[in-house]
Amino acid sequence: MKISYNWIKQFLQTDWDATKTGELLTDLGLEVEGIETKESIKGSLKGVVVGEVLTCIQHPNADRLKVTTVDLGEGAIVQIVCGAPNVAVGQKVPVATIGTTLYDDKGEGFQIKKGKIRGEESHGMICAEDELGLGKGHDGILVLKDSLLAGMPVSEVFNIETDQIFEIGLTPNRSDAMSHFGVARDLKAGLMQQDIYLELISPSVSDFHVDERTLKIEIEVENKELVPRYCGVTITDVTVKDSPEWIQKRLKAIGITPKNNIVDITNYVLHELGQPLHAFDAQKIKDNKVVVKTLAEGTKFTTLDGVERVLSAEDIMICDADSSPLCIAGVFGGLKSGVTEHTNSIFLESAYFNPVSVRKTAKRHALNTDASFRFERGIDINMTEYALKRAALLIEQYAGGKLGSDISDFYPEKIEDFQVFFSYESSYRLIGQEIPKETIKKILASLEIKINSETEGGLGLTIPSYRTDVQREADIVEEILRVYGYNNIEFSHKLNTSISFDSNKETKIENIVANQLSSLGFNETMANSLTKPAYTHLSENINEEANIAMLNPLSNDLKVMRQSLLFSGLESVAYNINRKNTSLKFYEFGKTYHHYNNKYQEDKHLTLFVTGERTKESWSTISKTSDFFYVKGIITVVLRRLGIDDLKTTPTKQDLFSEGITLSLGKMKLVEFGVIKQTILKEFGIKQEVLFADFNWDTLLKVTGNKNVKVSDLTKFPSVKRDLALLLDQKVEFKELYNLAFQSEKNVLKEVDLFDVYEGDKLPEGKKSYAVSFLLQDDSKTLEDKQIDKIMQKLQQTFEKNLEAVLR
Structure with a gap:
């Protein structure tokens, strides 16, 4: 998950170094896996200055080129060849000086060098809007305000922003930190332990009011267990266009490509507050009614990416009055109901969907969206209305819209904040160190955990709704410990461990x-x-x-x-x-x-x-x-x-x-x-x-398991090896010879090996030659030549009698 430090500073006015902030967030359980410096324009326009065009004449060797002299300030006047049709004397223009690196739309850089164009020297480049990354225009050079001074860095003119982006490896239990506001809230608690007290600034929605009740869209929810809360409001007279630059900067910083003001605002609020929103083109909702339900198994639905998907009977769907699907709830919008440049009125949705249902749907359709990421981990059910108002006010401001209805809020069974009792004794038992009671209270207050009652042994607490993972006393202890700091817990230099031996x-x-x-x-x-x-x-x-x-x-x-x-x-x-x-x-x-x-x-x-x-x-x-x-x-x-x-x-x-x-x-x-x-x-x-x-x-x-292994001492007496070359019938196998040898001599014979086989025209037809070695060894004494010769003679006779073997 990407978190912008500049965005965090909208909620906490801190000047802490980004590296120190990353270390503190990691200590708080929001592990920072990396910090990346991000520029709103790559390269930050270093080397690009304001220049004043002093002269502009036709290039002698090219009809479409002009030769200009440009004042770069402090008496530096250079000649630049320019191909823009709108370049003129007296203009203030952005000039990329020699050695400056500019970047194309793919992020690949190219360096400005001194050169000759059609025989005329050129010492720099007068830039168009797209060449600087300030827009898409390329009809001509960018003309700046006349009041600017020559030599002034262009980065100061356009307020280039540098940001630090934290890559946070968010664990599934920390659904409260799936937004910039949530991370800022945790950072505030951590800074309090550093004796730095900052106010958490939340966006105001006090200006929310209905302008004209001209478009009401009715809401019907069929299953309150799958959809415990569903809010919606209509906004009319909107103009779909590019979103303001500051919103685009925020989204680009965390890797989101801006689309238009409506979509960008819903994405902005999602990453700001952690509440997914969805905007429907209100004109495409039949009979001005939204029905939240499941559809029949096998129903086909085309999503925003143009892919036709086959729905499950378990998928929560947003439908209109005649049950035509508009959106896969909490996962992905529909192609036909999305906002386009022709949209002039919208229905804005903010809801809480069952986390298990959303996860199954997302996995079933192989869709992993920012919305499903948050819904399946469990968002704050009490954030839905606030986030809806926040987005509606931004749309009013930046899309020229008017609120066309009151907020429709389906919330049949209000979920109360969770109550838990915290014992000081349990805290000591689990942590292994006694943390002062006042420190514990301070930490709980910083985490917005309310103390309802207090006794000598513990505290009665109310857990805020956004902390869906804090449900037990042990969870409270974990919260205290992560803010207090694991590194502040003393540990013994003595290491105790138990060693077990597996005798299986x-x-x-x-x-x-x-x-x-x-x-x-x-x-x-x-x-x-x-x-x-x-x-x-x-x-x-x-x-x-x-x-x-x-x-x-x-x-x-x-x-x-x-x-x-x-x-x-x-x-x-x-x-x-x-x-x-x-x-x-x-x-x-x-x-x-x-x-x-x-x-x-x-x-x-x-x-x-x-x-x-x-x-x-x-x-x-x-x-x-x-x-x-x-x-x-x-x-x-x-x-x-x-x-x-x-x-x-x-x-x-x-x-x-x-x-x-x-x-x-x-x-x-x-x-x-x-x-x-x-x-x-x-x-x-x-x-x-x-x-x-x-x-x-x-x-x-x-x-x-049925085999017994026999172990015997190594013999002290030497072994003797003898060989026999035998002429045998081709049908005789070595196995027969092997068995006969051990039947003939059981006590002294240890091994019988076949080390050569010969079959050729020098042997009688139907015959083959075996060269066989015999290893003899007595475990009780050294064998003598007479005994060895007697054994070998016995073996030879056995082979002659049973296999008609002939000694070669």
Whole structure:
């Protein structure tokens, strides 16, 4: 939220430095995220002075140019070539001197330099209105008053204003500070703690009176819960034109582009007092009646931006007598009922709409306006009539209007100010420090919180209506503390904390796997559990009916709970690849959410994403792309770390993969992994291969819980390695040889590895050669050659007998 310091000074006559003011506002809870210096005209016309045209003759080499001599004051006379048709001797004109920077309508600067135009020297530039940013005129140069002195800075002539703009990160609870008046009110309370007492000047509406009761528009509200208060007044004989310069300056300072006097005044009052207003062209309201109601689901309505929107049956609408919609209440006006240059009478609206209803409507239609920003946070219901009078008086003054009716005010149930009891003891308990009672009373008075009664133990208080967030005793304590100053609360140099150790078995297993994956170069990610409904259509295995939808989604991209961790993970992959980080290894522990048979179900998963190179590029390593078997190796290592082996491998039934497998233990599926289909990757703009693994974590925990880990001492005795080169039938698999070896020698044989396979024309047909290594080790003694030879002979005989192997 942008707040103008010059605007604040209309309510508080302070000369405090902007930086100090920003620090004080931050201490008060209105965090100032930045302070920007803003000029009413960019560059503040530095280097532009008043010049007097002394001579003006035709350019010898150009019909449309003239050569002038201009007095810039103090005897400085320069020659300037000018193309304006209205330049003449004796005029006082604005001159941009050499070195001056001027800015175009896009804010881009250009510097005035000495130069030659068609052979004649030119030492500056006589400026038109638009070249200085003072208007849009470009028919000729700007002619100034004759009484001005040559050499006088033009910035003094046009009263160029410099402002400091506070960017305030307003928290949702501080609806009272959604205006310049509200910020000034808070600043006043803060300055009082600095012993600076200033009067808060509020705009006067005492001159409000009806001129002629010539146009009355009746108001009808169908639902007082959705619309607790609705005020309106008519103004006739208005002239729609540009708003006065001072209003335009205020609006431009906070980033609002002026439109016309009527619209600008409603915007001005909104940012001044925090009360949204809306002006309707009264001639476009049928039968002079406004009906505030909801319309049928699916009703179409075109808003001011020219977009046709489909209404919900919950949207509050401003309609005319025959229920034709004019405006989405509290959010956006209608195209057909807005103020135009032909408007001569208006109906001015000021209302309080239900905050929840406005928020839902704004989100439903993806509209975030200044009005909805304030309505959905809760405005001051007692500000509606005052703000209406303030705007009406400004329209009378700057649009020549006349009040055509009394104020119509629908306010069936007046909302009384909230009452709360404040205990001194509770204050001490919550703050941890005793603040003097007189200081507390002073702070409460500065916040316009009235003291109704006082006892030894506390105060009976009335909360002003604009403080919608102060409803409890704890809220009062917070108010006192923020104005008193958190920095003024003493704290102990002793730090007390409690340390807890998580002995949860599931957490321990998760940490084991996380540490292992991190050591393998993976990075842990955490994605949002909310995702796009459209992702459901990327797989036939994901049932759209099982989606869990949000009742009040933040956006269409965060509308349903995810049924798979794949798509949010691919978003992260795409984000990194788009930023030239193409070699990725991610893992995520997360849940999926499903709605089956009127029941809700959560499943926990561990997912892996691998793409690009296995290792970082280096002079000492050969670049190798991650592939299916690399990922399979990582999965196998993780499962073995959890004590899970002897897995069954079957082709996957998931349509997410172009190729993939499922690893199961009995009938329980543990992991599905493979290469993601190109059609899915295309949806995320990913052009390189991505491998994905999905662990059913809940099932893994069940299986892991039944495994006992055996620990044994490292043997003290050396191992021995022997090799055999065997000629085997081509149908024989290494697995058969592996099993026979351990059946033959159970005690000493530790490992059997296949390190070479040969099939070629030098071998008999139907044969192949296996080179197999055997690791032998006795845990109780050192093996001798005789014992080793005996074991190897036994293994050879076993292979010859069972596999018809021949020693090569």
